[in-house]
Amino acid sequence: MATFVITKRLNDLYKYELTSRKGKTIFTSNSFELRFECEEQIGYLQESLERVVFLKFKSGRGKFFFRLVLDDKELAISRKFSTQLMLEKSINEILKYTPVAEILDFSADIDVFNDLDTI
Incomplete structure (x- = not known):
């Protein structure tokens, strides 16, 4: 199952990624000023998936990628x-799992490994 992961970029703007069940990034969103904008767009994407267009490209180095357009x-x-x-x-995985994907928010500046300093 795929998962949406919300994080912060180095410039303090928010983004979300859809990651595969193996933990690989499938796609990365544009930047957002506010975290809730990520959640809103994820919800909109989940509700409107049948209208999504995948524009496919091939890079100059022979790699394949797509742009997700709605x-x-x-x-x-x-x-x-x-x-x-x-x-x-990957496109098939998006179509299959996006409607049921959960959202994980790692955008907070919380040090989850803080206890390691005392060991």
């Missing part, structure tokens, strides 16, 4: 794939 607005760009088959498998 209502004439680019929402995200995929990672680079070595084969067109891997790109198609």
Whole structure:
């Protein structure tokens, strides 16, 4: 099952990624000023998945990727794939798991490993 992961970029803007069940990033969203904007767009994407368009490209170095477009607005760009088959498998994974994907929020500046300093 895929998971949406919300994080902060180095410039303090928010983004979300859809990660596969193996933990690999499938696509990364554009930047957002506020965290709740990520959640809103994820919800909109989940509700409107049947209208999503995948624009497929091949880079100058022979890698395959896609841009995820909804209502004439680019929402995200995929990672680079070595084969067109891997790109198609990722699109199928998006179509299958996005409606039921959970959201994990790692955008807070909480040190989850703070207790290691006392060991």
